[in-house]
Amino acid sequence: MTAIPDLPRRTPDDAALPALSNARAPLTHAVEVVNERGEHEHLHIPAERPLTVYVDKREIVTLMTLGAQPELLVLGYLRNQRLARSVHDIASITVDWEVNAAAVTTRGGIDHIEQRTAHKVVTTGCGQGSVFGSLMDEVDRILLAPAQLTQAQLYGIVNAMRLMESTYKSAGSVHGCALFRGEELLTFVEDVGRHNAIDTIAGWMWMQPGAMEGGDKVFYTTGRLTSEMVIKSAQMGVPIVVSRSGMTQMGHAVAQQLGLCAIGRATNRRFVCYSAPERLVLQPELAQAPPPEARTAPL
Amino acid sequence: MTAIPDLPRRTPDDAALPALSNARAPLTHAVEVVNERGEHEHLHIPAERPLTVYVDKREIVTLMTLGAQPELLVLGYLRNQRLARSVHDIASITVDWEVNAAAVTTRGGIDHIEQRTAHKVVTTGCGQGSVFGSLMDEVDRILLAPAQLTQAQLYGIVNAMRLMESTYKSAGSVHGCALFRGEELLTFVEDVGRHNAIDTIAGWMWMQPGAMEGGDKVFYTTGRLTSEMVIKSAQMGVPIVVSRSGMTQMGHAVAQQLGLCAIGRATNRRFVCYSAPERLVLQPELAQAPPPEARTAPL
16 A cells, blocks of 8 residues: 565575565455444554564563564564664564564673663654653753755645655555655555554665665654654754654744744645755745646646 | 533532543744744644643553643543543642642542553554553443434534634644534543543543533544454444544444544535444535535635
8 A cells, every 4th residue: 555665584695684574464444334324334544563572582662563674563563662773673573463463582681771771751743652751851952953844845745745656545544754955766665553654664774785874864744843853863863854744843843942843734835944945955946836726627 | 722611619518529620821932933834933832741641649651642621631631541530539639830740639549450451452552552452352241222323413523623723723633522412512632642631631531510420421532443442432432433634443343332423524515434333413415514624615
């Protein structure tokens, strides 16, 4: 249902990458509903399933997920929660939907996991709603690369997302996230929670040869730009975030503090830049162009 | 910014209710943005602030919240997480935005809090994204009252929400929840996360004389009907939930298991009933009536 590439697999060339299973499960479920005219209809709704994560046989957390890319979700969760410092800390991730479990084996154990999991912060975000306090402590130390995005590239990103085939289009009720280089789509993932989606992208980046850098990337989300979304983007080194939705005060404060360019309410030709406008190369003349809908309409 | 009544206060008539502070903080924040035409605009965005909850001086969790009704949020959080079994377990809740802390004092301590907080489930929901595993265990024991809702009442609820003055209308990026008796609005609350909003309603219900029962109530949310939203509604004894959004597979499964009537995609005259249609008294002829927009349009 998504455009995400096949899972990278461990190869002789990149033996240090974790070995990932390739668990698959249906992303949508057909249900019968009754509509306002009293008619019975069949709809598809997104899957939502628990995935309990065990690290070296120790239970860490249960994530509620769509299940599109569970191995990358778990890897990115460990990354964004700072439970793993490097992709090389992880030897393997094996997901088994028969028991809704992800078994993570580490190379030499994960340090300080008790301390890291002790301080729970329940965040604003959709989906994976829990980050640990240590995450906030690290924000001050983040330095973002001096990347820019042109208004033309921004419109390219918005249009690419508009045209994306997705579970959202078939079943609704999921959030989508994508990673771009300029307006080039690198990966796209959906989940019932947008935090799962961004974590899955973080896991995907770690699985790229050499662990992909974020400095020249743009992160797109259908969800709101809350503090956690901004922090996670910054943790991945991605200096520009684009959302179809709006922004919260703490997300705004963190973005300003980091010089992270946050662009919201991005649909068709419209958007607002909330922070670090110096990263956005404005081309106001493009705002006058007809929106893609009009361009694709029959003459 | 919301229609929620003033906080109930401890009175001699109801001395067993917790004493609540009345902490207030701005719900929106003005920011300067740059739009697609290169123009500078001023927008309002919703507040998002951390609130660290201490129960008898023990730190439990940090919630990220809009801050509209923090005392009721904390009370409802303790209720929905099953950290408090009765409103009478709580002696007082004092919120201090100077230090972003909520100090909860209990009557005789909260039982088993370590065990309850040990098993973390990170859920799909917007906002307060963490429930504890014990919550799921209790679903099977929930019995919901045999309440019904007419299609006319449903349209009344949808229209009441459409007309509600809200932070969402002024700043966007928040979720709204409301509690209705039939089509009578009892309380409305918004938060950056919809789980905070439902927890605030749970806290509000506990503060009503005699602790309000949910059996004849309808719960409305702007957010998706995920498993956690359905479970929390059922925990409050509310047998009917209405959403502007859709539903996930696990939310659907739990609603069917409990015989909870879940109605989604409810806008204007349209809706779909996902579960327990016997609770919805269909009046298909009403579906033909012009939507409120049309009725209020100039002739």
